Amino acid sequence: MSMLEQAHRINQRYRAFNHVAESLEAEGGGRLAGFHVSVKDNVCVKGMPSTAGSKVLEGYTPPFDATVVAKCRLEGAAILGKTAQDEFGFGTFNVNTPYSIPLNPHDTGRSPGGSSGGAAVVTAVADFPHLAIAESTGGSISCPASFCGVVGVTPTYGRTSRWGLIDYANSLDKIGCMGKTVRDAALLLSVISGPDRYDSTVLHAPVEDYGAQAGEPVEGLRVGVPKEYFGEGVDQGVSDVVWGGVKRLEDQGAEVREVSLPFTRYSLSSYYIIAMAEASTNLAKYCGLRYGLQLPLVGSFDEYFSAVRSVGFGDEAKRRIILGTYARMAGYRDAYYLKALKVRTRVIEDFRRVYRDVDVLAAPTMPVVAPRFDEIADMEPIQHYMMDILTVAPNLAGVPMVSVPCGESHGMPVGLHIMADYLGEGDMIRAATAAEAS
Amino acid sequence: MEATIGLEVHVRLRTASKLFCGCSTDSSDAEPNANTCPICLGYPGSKPMVNKKAVEHGIRVAKALNCGLASMVRFSRKSYFYPDMPKNYQITQYEVPLAEGGYLTVNDDRIRIRRVHLEEDPARLVHVGGDITSSRYNLIDYNRSGVPLAEIVTEPDIGDTKEARLFLEKLGVMLDHLGVYDPHAEGSLRVDANVSVEGGSRVEVKNITGFRNVEKALNFEVVRQLSMSRMGIDVTRETRHFDSETGSTSSLRSKEQEEDYGYIIEPDLVRINLSPGWVEEIAATMPELPDQRTRRLVEQYGVSGFQADVIVNSGLEMSGFYEECCRLYGEAETVANWLVTYLLKSLNYMGLSLRESGVKPETFVELLTLIDEGVISERTAKELIKDYAASGESPRRIVEEKGLALMDMDELRAVVGEVVSENSKAVEDYLGGTGKASEYLLGQVLRRVKARADPNTVRKIIMDMLDSKGEYASVAQ
Numbered sequence: 032m033s034m035l036e037q038a039h040r041i042n043q044r045y046r047a048f049n050h051v052a053e054s055l056e057a058e059g060g061g062r063l064a065g066f067h068v069s070v071k072d073n074v075c076v077k078g079m080p081s082t083a084g085s086k087v088l089e090g091y092t093p094p095f096d097a098t099v100v101a102k103c104r105l106e107g108a109a110i111l112g113k114t115a116q117d118e119f120g121f122g123t124f125n126v127n128t129p130y131s132i133p134l135n136p137h138d139t140g141r142s143p144g145g146s147s148g149g150a151a152v153v154t155a156v157a158d159f160p161h162l163a164i165a166e167s168t169g170g171s172i173s174c175p176a177s178f179c180g181v182v183g184v185t186p187t188y189g190r191t192s193r194w195g196l197i198d199y200a201n202s203l204d205k206i207g208c209m210g211k212t213v214r215d216a217a218l219l220l221s222v223i224s225g226p227d228r229y230d231s232t233v234l235h236a237p238v239e240d241y242g243a244q245a246g247e248p249v250e251g252l253r254v255g256v257p258k259e260y261f262g263e264g265v266d267q268g269v270s271d272v273v274w275g276g277v278k279r280l281e282d283q284g285a286e287v288r289e290v291s292l293p294f295t296r297y298s299l300s301s302y303y304i305i306a307m308a309e310a311s312t313n314l315a316k317y318c319g320l321r322y323g324l325q326l327p328l329v330g331s332f333d334e335y336f337s338a339v340r341s342v343g344f345g346d347e348a349k350r351r352i353i354l355g356t357y358a359r360m361a362g363y364r365d366a367y368y369l370k371a372l373k374v375r376t377r378v379i380e381d382f383r384r385v386y387r388d389v390d391v392l393a394a395p396t397m398p399v400v401a402p403r404f405d406e407i408a409d410m411e412p413i414q415h416y417m418m419d420i421l422t423v424a425p426n427l428a429g430v431p432m433v434s435v436p437c438g439e440s441h442g443m444p445v446g447l448h449i450m451a452d453y454l455g456e457g458d459m460i461r462a463a464t465a466a467e468a469s
Numbered sequence: 470m471e472a473t474i475g476l477e478v479h480v481r482l483r484t485a486s487k488l489f490c491g492c493s494t495d496s497s498d499a500e501p502n503a504n505t506c507p508i509c510l511g512y513p514g515s516k517p518m519v520n521k522k523a524v525e526h527g528i529r530v531a532k533a534l535n536c537g538l539a540s541m542v543r544f545s546r547k548s549y550f551y552p553d554m555p556k557n558y559q560i561t562q563y564e565v566p567l568a569e570g571g572y573l574t575v576n577d578d579r580i581r582i583r584r585v586h587l588e589e590d591p592a593r594l595v596h597v598g599g600d601i602t603s604s605r606y607n608l609i610d611y612n613r614s615g616v617p618l619a620e621i622v623t624e625p626d627i628g629d630t631k632e633a634r635l636f637l638e639k640l641g642v643m644l645d646h647l648g649v650y651d652p653h654a655e656g657s658l659r660v661d662a663n664v665s666v667e668g669g670s671r672v673e674v675k676n677i678t679g680f681r682n683v684e685k686a687l688n689f690e691v692v693r694q695l696s697m698s699r700m701g702i703d704v705t706r707e708t709r710h711f712d713s714e715t716g717s718t719s720s721l722r723s724k725e726q727e728e729d730y731g732y733i734i735e736p737d738l739v740r741i742n743l744s745p746g747w748v749e750e751i752a753a754t755m756p757e758l759p760d761q762r763t764r765r766l767v768e769q770y771g772v773s774g775f776q777a778d779v780i781v782n783s784g785l786e787m788s789g790f791y792e793e794c795c796r797l798y799g800e801a802e803t804v805a806n807w808l809v810t811y812l813l814k815s816l817n818y819m820g821l822s823l824r825e826s827g828v829k830p831e832t833f834v835e836l837l838t839l840i841d842e843g844v845i846s847e848r849t850a851k852e853l854i855k856d857y858a859a860s861g862e863s864p865r866r867i868v869e870e871k872g873l874a875l876m877d878m879d880e881l882r883a884v885v886g887e888v889v890s891e892n893s894k895a896v897e898d899y900l901g902g903t904g905k906a907s908e909y910l911l912g913q914v915l916r917r918v919k920a921r922a923d924p925n926t927v928r929k930i931i932m933d934m935l936d937s938k939g940e941y942a943s944v945a946q
Contacts, residue, residue: 075514083513093514095507193737197513201736230516231738308733312546315557316511332552359548359731368733 034067034159038111045139046131047152050080051112061107062222063162068103069153070164072113072130073120074206075195076100083197084116084128084146087343088323097195098230099164099206099223106222111161114149118345119310120168120199122146123418124407125175127347135178137443141401144175147209151175151183154209162219163209168199169302170396170422172207173434177446178401180436182216182463183209187454188429189234192227200309201232203302203426213435213463217241220456236454244460250284252462255389257292260421260448265398268440273395276437276447276466280393283465290389294381297374298424303416304358304371305427311355317343350412375427382428386452391462395421396434396446425450435463472691474633475625476683477661479618480644481590482526483651488589488617489517489560496612497654509615511555516737519544523587523617524741526649527567528751530619531585533643533758536571541742542587544735549728552607553591555614561588563732567619573643574760575635581624590616593656601710602719613656619649625663630687633662637680638782642759645785652784653824662687666694669704674718677711686711690718762788770801776809783813786823793830798837807837811851815858827861836864849873849920876921878930885930888913889938900939907931 032040034055042048049072057064070076073083075093077100082088100110115131117124125148126132133148135141136155143152147165152175154163165172167185176183185207193204208223210216224238256277261270281287319325319339326339344352358367385392398421407415425432430453434446447466451459487494490508507515524542531538545563571582592614596604621640627633641658644650651657660683665671672694677686689711694704708727709718757765759781766777766788780791791808795801812833816826836857839845845853845868853873857864868874876884888910889896898906907928914927 081513088513091513093512095514097514194516195514198737202734229518231518232736309736312548312558312731312733315548315550316513316555318550318557320552321510321555322512333550336550356548356731359733360729361731364732372734 034109034111037157037159038153041153041156042131045134045136045143045152045156047115047133047149047156048112049082049084049115049130049149052079052110055109055111057107057109058104059107061105062218063103064107066108066160066162067111067157068108068162068164068219069111069114069150070097070100071147071150071166072116073166073197073199074100074164075197076110076113079110079113081113081197082130083120084118084130085317085343085345085348086129086324087317087319087339088197089343091323093195095195097206098192098227100195102223103164103219108162111153114147114153114163114165116149116171117146118348119197119314120146120166120171121310121347121351123170123174123415124402125149126404126407127345129345135401135443137180138401138403141403141443142178142407144178144397144401146171146175147183148175150209151179151181154181154211155179161211162215164206164219164223165209166196166204166206167426168203168205168306169426170419172209173396173422173432173446173448174418176209176434177396177436177448178444180444180446181209181211182213182436182467183207183434183446184216184220184456185426185432186220186224186456187234187431189232190224190431190454190456192225192230192233194227194229198309198313200306201313202309203306203429205426205429213433213460213467214242214245216433217245217460220460224456234454239457241456241460244457245464247461247464248284249280249461249465252280252285252391252458253389254280254285254287254462255290255385255392256287257290257295257385257392257394259292259295260394264417264420265395266400266440269395269397269399269445272438272440272445273393273447276435276468277393279437280462280466285462285465287393288389290385290392292381292385292424294374294378295424298378298427299416299420301371301374301378302419302423302427303354304367305375307351307355308359308368308371309355311352311359314344314348314352319343347412378424379428382425382430382452386455390451390455390458392448392450393462393466394448394450396448397421400441400443400445421448429453431456431459433459433463435467437466437468471629471666471695472687473625473665474627474629474687475663476621476623476627476633476636477663478621478623478637478640479590479659479661480530480621480650481654481657482523482617482619482649484520484522484526484617486520486522487615488520488523488587489615492615494616499612501608501610502612504612505614509555510611517560517735519738519741520617524567525751526617526647527585527587527619528743528748529647529649529755530621530644531568531571532752532755533647534568534571534573534582534585534621536568536582536585538568538743538748539565541565541740542567543740544587544738545732546735547730547732549730551591552609553594553614555592555611559589559591560735560738561620562586564734573636573639575632575639578626578632580626580632580636583622583624585619585621588618588620590614590618600712600714625665630684630691633687634680634684637683639759641680642782642784646756646759646762648756653822662690664690664694666691666698666704669694669698670706672704672706673708674711675708675721678713682711682713685713685716686718689716693718766791770795770805772802772805776805779809779813780805784823787813790823790828790830790833794834797830798834803837804834807854808833811854812858815855819859821858826858828858829861832857832861832863839864839868844868844874846875846920846923849875852920873921875923876918881918881922881927882930882934884917885914885927885934888917889931889934896935896938899935907935910935
């Protein structure tokens, strides 16, 4: 069976793709020679439909490759297709999209998590050399990696170029990657990291060989366990499994100590205000004028724009546009948007302070295992947002993190979240390999 | 003071590429939408990059307007939906403008500058078959999308329409001297004007292009508001559109319909620190500014302050033209007299710029030389300069083509001889003691030779001829 046939079969069973490549093309050798790379739908691939999971971008085929995609091609990878996601990344369960809603391979009655759900599903089930490009704004790599039992790496903000990423919230968006093992994910991370003249926010620090850090000893590594991340709302079974992972680190000589990140409790509201404020401006460009969904040209431009946007956006996108616009309006801006920015600074200070004493932090990635679709259907939007309680603080701060499978609870995978200091991807990879359940 | 006026001037900065991408800003010969890329079209996944040259131009403008510079450049998103906006937000500066708190002196009055900031130009809308309110559809040309603009905002320090015009003229000349602006490019200077009269609310007139239109729009608006308040009608706060065809303004939206721009910090751009070293480097290479040049012209060429002021404020090209003429001709005061009194008057009358007229230093100096050589009279020169200003043609050639050269003495005597013999009655009157009859003959001769002879020379020939007739007559008796 060819790779493309396998991809189609995965798609039939788990609805993991929004688009499967017509053909597989790889150029020459390189670090990714022999690998097939799937790309989250919001990362532009030249000549391949890229909708970011939204109807408003129906039929849109980008005229350029995202920098991370170009880098993969240069290293000899073949692009397998575009993986399913929540519309523009707006979701935790990958159910907010008019396209494929992927199924969790461990139990198809459950969500694979979101918003990079498709990426995690393909990574979990592909039995050929595969790596996934995913993207996180508030936890969209960690969450599905945790729910599907794969490794999901979210790098330091700015470590990877965002050129070609269809924006959700620019000050939070990070392109990252997934693999079956820490070593695999670290390989792709090394490839996609580094400076890029097309993204002003990218970091210019040299890129380490993260793959070489995999399996290095953790003796003497200082591991902080933030007490706020094991509290109320975190499932006991999940908590137990995560402690098991921490124990493995300790057994290998890491020094484990309890730490505190008090501003984590404010991070969820700060995150959603900033993310929605930015998202509401990013989504303004979708109005049926230049690309994507178009309707018959009737009425004034206001009427036309409204018609396209009414049809093109899903409920969650509309909700975030409305809330985000509200948060930045004159009269509310100070109380919401600007206040949220101040809180963000405090969250950053929290992490900076704690990293003076520890090298990495260890916590559960998600408070629960993957929920069933019927449970999700009964949840209010705020309950969806609450699912991100453990992932938004490091995302808001922009520190790197990896979710690594460390066992099972209720028969479903549980992810251990390792968070490192800015540009501490090396330490993070080292700790993750040590904690990885074998 | 008849009104209170504040201006928001959008100046198109002269850079090779756009503010946030590498596309060319020169679309004078380009097909619509040729100079575009995913960035200036706002394609999904594209990100802006700041053009350093544009920031440096902004710093020059700020320095020349005596503003205090910010310590960093930071951009914001200004959100509103309009078809000329590729992203439906404009990248501009909101929280921290590039510069604040400057001034520009106009006739000894300081017009305070509130702020100077950088922003991107939207695309150009072509209203097909009508104007903004009547056209059935629009075409969009994104060649202009992303062209760098400096927005210069004044305090409401301008008291009337004339002062507004003077301010803009001075500003334009200053920008031209700075080399940051092309006064000849279409739409290179666009103005939003805030106008109010005593007792009325502030009215904003949007998007006026060019100096002359600003004057027209302000005149219309001031008169409209004054007549309303005289009739006891409240002038309410609103935004109005200026129609350059009719020279009138019409309501676009009232205060209640004002947009809420929902500014956020542009998250795709990092802040750029304006290091003292960088700013000093730019300041050290600032060109001579208009006021400095005016002072120098007085010192270096000995022209009057008035003349220097007129020359400098007629534009960068005019000052350069003057100095080049001085170099070629030598007598700076003569050049200034002819330039200010005659050439500028002709150009202004015809509404031509120096460039449009085709007038060149070499040919202007030729005109002055023709006077010096005695080829033409000053009177001829004053007439000739009109044709010259209109065509830019060589004055020597115009003189030849139109036969304007002064007649030599033999030719002149022949004409006088003809006139004398045709007007025997006048000759008799003169000889009979009516002295003013010679003036009649002078008039007849001048009518015939037009400006090709100096009246004093003609008078001398007539007198010589009449006096010799007198002598002959007395001998015959």
